[in-house]
Structure formats: structure tokens, C-alpha cells
Amino acid sequence: MYDVIIGGGGPAGLNAALYSARAGLRCLVLEEMFAGGQMSTTTTLENYIGFPDGVDAVALAMQMEEQAQKAGAEIRYEKIESLDLSGAVKKVVTAKETLLCKTFIACMGAKPKQLGIPGEEELRGRGVSYCATCDGALYKNKTVAVIGGGDTALEDALFLARYCQKVYLIHRRDSFRGVHTLAEQVKKTENVELVLNTVATAVNGDSRVESLTINNVVSGETGELVTDGVFVAVGTQPGTSLLQGILVLNEQGYVVTNEEMETEIPGVYAAGDLRKKPLRQVITAAADGAIASYSALRYIEAGR
Numbered sequence: 001m002y003d004v005i006i007g008g009g010g011p012a013g014l015n016a017a018l019y020s021a022r023a024g025l026r027c028l029v030l031e032e033m034f035a036g037g038q039m040s041t042t043t044t045l046e047n048y049i050g051f052p053d054g055v056d057a058v059a060l061a062m063q064m065e066e067q068a069q070k071a072g073a074e075i076r077y078e079k080i081e082s083l084d085l086s087g088a089v090k091k092v093v094t095a096k097e098t099l100l101c102k103t104f105i106a107c108m109g110a111k112p113k114q115l116g117i118p119g120e121e122e123l124r125g126r127g128v129s130y131c132a133t134c135d136g137a138l139y140k141n142k143t144v145a146v147i148g149g150g151d152t153a154l155e156d157a158l159f160l161a162r163y164c165q166k167v168y169l170i171h172r173r174d175s176f177r178g179v180h181t182l183a184e185q186v187k188k189t190e191n192v193e194l195v196l197n198t199v200a201t202a203v204n205g206d207s208r209v210e211s212l213t214i215n216n217v218v219s220g221e222t223g224e225l226v227t228d229g230v231f232v233a234v235g236t237q238p239g240t241s242l243l244q245g246i247l248v249l250n251e252q253g254y255v256v257t258n259e260e261m262e263t264e265i266p267g268v269y270a271a272g273d274l275r276k277k278p279l280r281q282v283i284t285a286a287a288d289g290a291i292a293s294y295s296a297l298r299y300i301e302a303g304r
């Protein structure tokens, strides 16, 4: 029986593991993909305090994993299939086994949203991508379009501009949701062309992406933009499918907690990007993880 099982090995989960292990709790992290979660799909973190020149996101994720393991946390790469969190002993079911724990911390993060337009699903992996840092290098000297106006879209446009001959940044409004400094950098980058007040209505191509159908939402004009790749960066959706019907989720599907990261089920906590919160960053995810671990410790101690 584990004191705490943590679902997800991003910054929230790994920091919860570090704090739990250091508090002497028997702790297991279950991660389905790779350490760092969404963080590991970005390049340089420029806003994680303590690194004035920025820090490589993947390298930092691996150090987080190593630090949690060194402190005594167990980390396994296994997908959680289902959860039974109602009793005092909670059950976490993977494809291999059913694991038991006193407390569970949900840190399953968030994943990229889809546009839901014709051609997007059909051409996914054949020109349609949701991760510029993963797939950008495939588009060396080519033309790509990034869709979105948040930090991810701005960062993607800057990243792709290094490889690609031409980057179109398509945003449905004329001002960006992402931070001013990034937007200014994008505007100064010669091979990035802003296509504002515009939505993509279809991804076209036979075996690969060939073009996007676009629509100017102000003039109503429709056109076709020739491109080799489409990078969709229109936000994220929470990884809470396993928690539906178990925990209270808000309208967008995020877990509702209090400041202690407690959910309405005793011994069950949520931390990081899957939680309803005002700011989803590596630093806030890590902080959530620390608080959730502290709450789990207090819960376990109260029952001893």
C-alpha cells in the first residue's frame, strides 16, 4: 500500500513526489508518456525563476525527475486505466495491476485542443501538428501556418521561424492573448507574416497538407493559403477524462479544488494544469504539487 500515488509526471506531479518522499511517505508516480508532460514539448523556459538566461525545458524536466527519485519517490511509466477513489483505500488500475494507496494526487495536466475543422483529423501527422518543438525541424526551408494568439502560438511562430522559410501566424482577432514581449518579438521577425482577424475553416490536401481555407471575420472574405504544415496552438484541454463522474469539474472540465488542493473526496487532491486556476505555468504547477503533498501528509498523519 502506497501512502500517495500521483497520476502524472509533469512539474506538479514530480514536485508532489519530491515533497512526499522527503516527508517520508511511500510514494509512486505513474506517468503515461514522458517526464515533464507539456513542459517537455517546449524549448526554453524564460520565466522559471532562478535561470536568468532561460533553461532548457526538457533538461529541467529530467532534473526534476532525478531529484524526486533521489529523494526516494518511485516513478513508473504506466498508463492509468481507471480510478476508484471513494473509500479510505483508493484503487488505481493500470493495464498491469491494481495499486492501492491512502491518498491520490491528480496531476494529469492538459493537452492541446483541436480546431474541429474538416481535414484536421485526416491530415494529423501528415502536415497537421500540435507540437512545434517536436515536429518543427521537419519543415526546414518550408512554409508553415501557426493558428492561435496565445503564448504557445507566439512561441511556436518564433521557434518555426528559425527553420522555415515562411511562417504565417493566423489569429482570429487583431490583438494577441499572449504576453506583450513575445508578441513584439514575433512582429519584429522578418519571415513571420501576421494574418489577423482570420480563422481557418478547412485543412486541404490529399496525402499531405497543401493549403488552408481561411476566412477574414471582419471583411467576410474567403481565401486559400498555400502551406506545407499547420501548427495548431489554440489552447489546451484538461486531462480529466478519468475523473469524470468522480470529482467536481467545472464547465471546461478542470478540477475544482480549494487552496489546499483538496477535492471534495477526503484524501484526493489535484495539482497543476488540470486544476481550475488563473495561471497555468511550470512554476504554478510545481507550487500546486508541493501544497497537495503537504495536504496529503496532514491527512495521513491525522489518520495515524
Ligand code: NAP
Residues within 6 Å of the ligand: 045, 046, 047, 115, 147, 148, 149, 150, 151, 152, 153, 155, 172, 173, 176, 177, 178, 199, 233, 234, 235, 236, 279, 280, 281
Ligand atoms: P491560450 O492562452 O488559451 O490561447 C489560445 C489562443 O487560441 C487564443 O489566442 C485564442 O483566441 C485562440 N483560439 C482558441 N480557440 C480557437 C479556435 N477554435 N479557433 C481559432 N483560435 C482559437 O492557450 P496557450 O497559448 O496554449 O496557453 C495556455 C497557457 O499556457 C497560458 O496560460 C499560457 O500563458 C501558458 N503558456 C506559457 C508559456 C510561457 O510562459 N513560456 C508558453 C506557452 C503557454 P482568443 O485570444 O481570441 O481567445
